[in-house]
Amino acid sequence: MIETFYETLRRQGITRRSFLKFCSLTATSLGLGSAFAPRIAHALETKPRTPVIWLHGLECTCCSESFIRSAHPLAKDVVLSMLSLDYDDTLMAAAGHQAEAILEEIKKKYKGQYILAVEGNPPLNEGGMYCIQSGKPFVEKLKYMAADAKAIISWGSCASWGCVQAAKPNPTQAVPVHKVITDKPIIKVPGCPPIAEVMTGVVTYMLTFDRIPELDRQGRPKMFYGQRIHDKCYRRPHFDAGQFVEEWDDDAARRGYCLYKMGCKGPTTYNACSTTRWNGGVSFPIASGHGCIGCSEEGFWDKGGFYDRLTHIKQFGVEANADKVGGTAAAVAGAAVAAHAAVSAIKRARVNHAEENQGGK
């Protein structure tokens, strides 16, 4: 018999008072309202913990780093105890055959019930040999474990979109998880890394309500990725006023003006940074004076400089933004029209001249 979350918490010395505080905090941070706090508490008291297998492909472990910093005092303890985190090769104590045996056990014992969390992604080139785990390509391990999973969480931009290891020319042919696993529900939690509270929030939702959160068309939970950074940015009044930072360390930068001209991708990035913020709500990039780089958006790594407002168009094969491509085309067209007009005028003058001469004769 697996312990319930509540039993696990009590065993670890967490008081009922703290537990209930966590429940109301979770209800609030999920935007569910205070009425849901008792329901969360009830779920945690009665439901057995869902086994979670956490795999690591090609990645930098920043998702794990973010996750373990989930800020609210209890969240870290609770979530690590809430999940029955049975396998996570960067966190678990077990190693070697002992560790790999757990995968087999969970796959058999909890067929169709466990959640597969994937951090990083599988490289496909040369049979997947760019990421070998326990003697096998990671892509095989991923497919093997995904086959009996209930749902898959794609942690971070690697698993969701490909991220930097999939950047042009992508020598390892790294692909996001949904390119390899097509028959399971996939929850994308993009970001490089995703916000800790977003990660724990998604997991809490899934365990509490026993269903996956409502997703947008690109597979991201709407509650965290439904709005842009820009929509909740505290520098938005400067944007509307037309007050922009023109260069780093100018007066406008010191006054905290909008970073739009410095290439801030807040207007094109769906994430919760400007609401939830980072490191326990301390700050987020824009509040620290740096534009958003759009790390939770697909292909953010392949669009030229992070500090460009107009980003590159790789379809044109050269590093050029829309104004360079369009402006050049317009200049060429203008020159062509001018030349054509000149030739037309000369030609017409000649014809008229010839007609006049004929008329004279």
Add this chain to the structure above:
Amino acid sequence: MSLARDSSSYHDMATATGVDEAAVQQAPSIKSMYVYEAPVRLWHWVNALCIVTLAASGYLIGSPLPSMPGEASDSFLFGYIRFAHFAAAYILAVGFLVRIYWGFAGNSHAREIFTLPLLTAAYWREVGAMLQWYAFLRPYPNRYVGHNPLARLAMFFGVFLMTLFMLATGFALYGEGAQAGHWSHILFTSWVIPLFGQSQDVHTWHHLGMWAIVLFVIFHVYAAIREDIMGRQSMLSTMISGYRMLKK
């Protein structure tokens, strides 16, 4: 007053009043026909104004003006620039819908920009003839009542398809700010953003679309003026009065 006057005083009167019936009697008559009905002409000029506003405000959205001084609450410059863009876009969109309706309700020339007779060999021969005319390989173009076949090709891609593209990408971006639930979010944002991958790409392609329209405008204005001078039918006045006059 009697018309029986000596010719010198008649000419004096004509220069003074502009009334010169005799000159009218002698002048060659030019054939003209009514091609562009009032809704088409009105749409053309409203659309042109919208495009100028949209291109100018759109360029400034991509490359904003220098910062405003003072407190943020003192100015709303970028907000107004964006408002001008959105307002012109709404007018353009409504105009486009009315124009499509008029494509059904109006005369046959009102339909020309929405369709192409792709399978008619004669059409492509005339396109070739127009290309030859522009390549100085023909002394005169043929006479066309509606759009010439090359112009029709340009209208179909440069006006019809480009407007569709700009409306779809533009309202997709507008819907991002208008948020989920807004009609523009439901109709456009929900599928256009995933189709392109992400919002920044939609911005980039929307911006490129502006330049495509700038190209169209360059060619359109040049061709219209050139045809008016060198071609065999009136162009500029036709879009004002609706009457097309055929020369020799």
